[in-house]
Amino acid sequence: MKHITILVPESASINGVEGPRLGFTEVNTYLQSKGEKPLFKVVFAGLKKTVKVSDGRYTITTDVLIHSIKKTDLIIIPALYGDLGKAVVANKKLIPWIVEQHKKGAEVASLCVGAFLLAATGLLKGKQCSTHWRATNDFRRLFPDVNLVVDKILTDEDGIYSSGGAYSSTNLILYLIEKYAGREIAIYCSKFFQLDIDRGCQSPFIMFNGQKEHDDDSVREIQNFIENNFAERIKVDRLAEMAALSRRNLERRFKKATANTVVEYIQRVKIEAAKKSLEGSRKSINEVMFDVGYSDTKAFRTVFKKITGLSPIQYRNKYTNIVTA
Numbered sequence: 432m433k434h435i436t437i438l439v440p441e442s443a444s445i446n447g448v449e450g451p452r453l454g455f456t457e458v459n460t461y462l463q464s465k466g467e468k469p470l471f472k473v474v475f476a477g478l479k480k481t482v483k484v485s486d487g488r489y490t491i492t493t494d495v496l497i498h499s500i501k502k503t504d505l506i507i508i509p510a511l512y513g514d515l516g517k518a519v520v521a522n523k524k525l526i527p528w529i530v531e532q533h534k535k536g537a538e539v540a541s542l543c544v545g546a547f548l549l550a551a552t553g554l555l556k557g558k559q560c561s562t563h564w565r566a567t568n569d570f571r572r573l574f575p576d577v578n579l580v581v582d583k584i585l586t587d588e589d590g591i592y593s594s595g596g597a598y599s600s601t602n603l604i605l606y607l608i609e610k611y612a613g614r615e616i617a618i619y620c621s622k623f624f625q626l627d628i629d630r631g632c633q634s635p636f637i638m639f640n641g642q643k644e645h646d647d648d649s650v651r652e653i654q655n656f657i658e659n660n661f662a663e664r665i666k667v668d669r670l671a672e673m674a675a676l677s678r679r680n681l682e683r684r685f686k687k688a689t690a691n692t693v694v695e696y697i698q699r700v701k702i703e704a705a706k707k708s709l710e711g712s713r714k715s716i717n718e719v720m721f722d723v724g725y726s727d728t729k730a731f732r733t734v735f736k737k738i739t740g741l742s743p744i745q746y747r748n749k750y751t752n753i754v755t756a
Contacts, residue, residue: 432468432469432470432471432472433470433471433472433504433505433611434471434472434474434500434502434503434504434505435451435455435471435472435473435474435503435504435505435507436474436476436497436500436503436505436506436507436532436537437451437452437473437474437475437476437507437509438476438477438497438506438507438508438509438525438529439475439476439477439482439484439491439493439509440477440482440508440509440511440518440521440522440525440548441478441482441483441518441521441522442484442486442511442512442513442517442518442521442522443482443484443485443491443509443510443511443512444484444485444509444510444511444512444543445484445485445488445489445491446509446510446598447509447510447511447542447543447545447600448475448484448491448509450509450542450600450601450604451473451507451509451542451600451604452473452475453624454601454604454605454608454620454624455471455473455604455608456471456473457620457623457624458470458471458608458612458616458620459471459473461616461619461620461623462616470611470612471611474493474494474495474500475491475492475493475494475495476493476494476495476496476497476500477491477493477496477497478496478497478522478524478525479493479496480492480493480496481493484512485512486512486513497525497528498528500532502532502535502536502537503532503537504536504537504538505537505538505539505540505607506529506532506533506537506538506539506540507540507542508529508539508540508541508542508545508546508548508549509542509543509545510542510543510544510545510563510597510600511544511545511547511548515544515547515566515569516547516569516573518547518548519547519548519551522548523551525548526548526551526552529549529552529554530552530553530554533552533554533590533591537590538590538591538592539552539554539590539591539592540591540592540593540594540603540607541560541562541592541593541594542594542600542603543562543563543594543595543596543597543599543600544562544563544566544596546560546561546562546566546570546593547562547566547569547570547573547574549591549593550570550573550574550577551574554591555574555577555591555593556576556577557576557577557578558577558578558586558588558589558591559578559579559580559583559586559588559593560577560578560579560580560586560593561579561580561581561582561583561584561585561586561593561594561595561633562579562581562593562595562596563595563596563597564581564595564596564633564636564637564638565596565638565640566596567579567581567642567690568640568642568644569644571642571690572644579690581595581633581637582632582633582634582637582740583595583632583633584599584602584603584632584633585599585602585603585606587606592606592607595633596633596636599633599636601624601626602626602627602628605617605620605621605626605628608620632740634738634739634740634741635739635740635741635746635749635750637738637739638703639699639700639702639703641654641658641689641691641696641699641700642688642689642690642691643689645688645689647684647687647688649674649676649684650674650681650684650685650688650689651688652673652674653670653673653674653681653685653693654689654696656670656673657670657696657697657700658700661697661700661701661704661723661724662704662722662723662724663724664724665697665724667681667682667693667694670693681693698734698738699738701723701724701725701734702723702734702735702738702739704722704723705719705720705722705723705731705735705743706739706746706750708722708723709743709746709747709750709751710747710750710751711751716743716744716747719743720743731743
């Protein structure tokens with residue numbers, strides 16, 4: 432029987448704690464309905480017997496205190512709530528125990544912005560990690576040695592797992608259920624909870640908000656220019672001249688400040704504007720394309736799909752807020 436420890440940190444999200452418990456215990460219920468033995472022992476564990484979560488709206492009673500657990504197979508770190516930097520500090524006493532258990536062979540999975548607590552352990556250094564797209568700027572600032580891949584729903588590297596934002600965490604739970612219990616049971620759980628299985632990308636949900644919490648004023652001016660003039664055909668050499676920098680120096684400073692190349696930033700700003708137009712206007716795809724500064728249909732569709740994971744027409748069909756008679 433695999434021992435699953437769901438941590439209950441201070442400032443945890445109630446969904447991040449209860450969601451994985453429901454998933455793993457449903458596997459046990461399914462197996463027992465077939466006359467088989469349960470596969471998982473699932474416990475809530477924390478530093479205290481009772482922990483207030485979701486901004487104090489709920490209180491969770493833990494099953495055990497972490498230091499009474501000598502060995503576990505999987506640690507789930509739920510999403511945190513509120514100020515993430517403060518939440519990590521409030522839960523710093525969990526970190527040595529997580530590291531110790533990992534050294535003993537435990538796998539560790541973070542859900543959504545639980546990635547901040549996982550990254551604080553140092554176990555993610557040099558590894559891939561996903562989290563909620565809204566937290567990417569803060570995550571990169573606090574943990575520059577982690578390879579953040581926010582477009583992915585989940586990551587799996589050397590027994591360290593992470594998931595994308597909010598309810599996409601359920602895809603990581605399904606992934607772990609399949610790993611431990613097999614494909615058949617994972618499919619059953621996806622049907623029971625009515626979740627799409629094998630969804631690997633959270634790109635369609637990302638709303639681009641350029642990283643401006645840096646100290647490079649020249650780069651910030653270039654960002655503002657791009658955002659105010661996205662309909663133009665913007666060339667990097669022109670931006671370098673505006674900033675009185677060589678192109679190479681601009682590229683280096685821009686990447687350091689924003690985690691994007693200049694071209695990537697231009698593309699993301701244009702595509703974000705295109706997304707909003709597709710959501711809220713009746714303009715044709717070509718009209719939207721011209722409005723955001725593209726003249727090549729193939730190039731526009733290629734960049735759009737690279738960034739969102741969907742074609743422009745697929746995006747419109749999925750997210751339009753225009754009501755037709």
